[in-house]
Amino acid sequence: MSNKLAEIKELNQQAWDLHKKDRRGALQLALQAQSLLSDCAEAQPIDEFECLKTQTYCFDRLSKPAQALSVGLQANLLAEQIGDNFLISTIQGILGRIYWHIDDFPTSMDYYLNALKLVQTENHPELEISLINGLGLVQYGLEKYPESLGYFMSCLEKADEDTTNLADANNNIAYVLHILGRDQEALEYGMAALSLHNQLGNAGGKEETLHSLGAIHLTLGN
Numbered sequence: 473m474s475n476k477l478a479e480i481k482e483l484n485q486q487a488w489d490l491h492k493k494d495r496r497g498a499l500q501l502a503l504q505a506q507s508l509l510s511d512c513a514e515a516q517p518i519d520e521f522e523c524l525k526t527q528t529y530c531f532d533r534l535s536k537p538a539q540a541l542s543v544g545l546q547a548n549l550l551a552e553q554i555g556d557n558f559l560i561s562t563i564q565g566i567l568g569r570i571y572w573h574i575d576d577f578p579t580s581m582d583y584y585l586n587a588l589k590l591v592q593t594e595n596h597p598e599l600e601i602s603l604i605n606g607l608g609l610v611q612y613g614l615e616k617y618p619e620s621l622g623y624f625m626s627c628l629e630k631a632d633e634d635t636t637n638l639a640d641a642n643n644n645i646a647y648v649l650h651i652l653g654r655d656q657e658a659l660e661y662g663m664a665a666l667s668l669h670n671q672l673g674n675a676g677g678k679e680e681t682l683h684s685l686g687a688i689h690l691t692l693g694n
Contacts, residue, residue, distance in 0.1 A: 477514045480505045484522040492636075492674045495530045502526035518559075521550045525563055532570045533676055540570050558596055561587040565599065568606045572613060581610045601630050601637040608644060621648045639668035639677055647684040655691045662688055 483505035490498040506523040509515050524547035531540035544567045551559040568583035584606040591599050608623030627641040646662035649655070662685045669677040 474512065474514050476508055476512045477519070480508050480512060480515060480519050480523075483508075484519065484526070487526040488522065491526055491529050492672070492676055495533045495676065498526055499530035499534070502530070517550050517554050521547055521554065521559060521563075524550065525566070528563065528566050528570075532566065532573060537570055537574050541567070544570060557590040557594055558599070561591040561596070561599055561603065564590075565603050565606060568603075569609070572606070572609050575613065577610050577613045580613075581607065584610065597630065598634050598637060601627050601634065602640075604630070605637065605640055605644065612644075612648060617648055617651055621645065621652070624648060635668055635672055636674070636677075639665050639672060639674065639681075642668065643677065643681045643684055646681075646688065650684065650688050650691065655688050658688045659685070659692070 483501050487498045487501035487505065490501065502523050506520070506527075509520055509523065512519075524543050528540050528544035528547055531537075531543060544563060547563045548560070548567060551563050564583045564587035568580045568587065571577075571580035571583065584603050588600065588603040588607070591603065604623055605627045608620045608627065611617075611620035611623060624641050624644040627637060628645065631637040631641055642661045642665035646658045646660075646665060649658035649661065662681060665681045666678065666685065669681055
């Protein structure tokens with residue numbers, strides 16, 4: 473392996489390790505890795521995919537959906553060319569989230585369902601839980617709150633010791649319970665989510681949870 477390819481792989485790994493803690497920092501690392509690809513004859517499609525995957529996630533979380541979709545669709549094509557179900561499911565889960573953010577719930581659901589179908593044939597429990605969570609978000613967007621709560625409760629049960637998915641599930645349950653007028657119950661789930669996101673150092677998750685807790689406390693008169 474050449475020094476340049478090793479550098480690309482290292483940058484990709486660093487970027488993905490950072491993507492939930494520092495979106496801008498992760499994005500810069502992924503873009504740096506991509507800039508090296510054109511001069512690296514040894515690079516494989518998986519190396520470009522990893523660059524694009526991180527960029528897709530970060531652009532979405534930085535509220536740049538047009539850029540996120542452009543890059544994400546390229547990554548999806550690469551994953552399909554590689555023929556790896558895990559890679560396809562991973563990027564389609566991110567695409568599902570992007571379409572959810574822009575309120576295109578039918579397209580979001582299509583991506584989540586297709587990704588879940590692919591990943592359920594293999595042993596990737598963390599990704600499976602993340603995709604079930606995505607389906608809960610779609611139901612929430614469609615204002616089907618009891619159905620949404622059911623998906624999030626399923627995530628909580630399946631997460632076991634998976635701290636990231638536990639944190640996301642607790643926050644999502646908290647917000648749906650708030651919407652359903654069950655704020656005292658919601659508060660317990662929200663505080664559990666905040667503790668987990670603090671433990672993880674997940675800035676994005678912490679922001680979302682603080683938003684949920686603010687809404688819950690406001691309703692409770694605090």
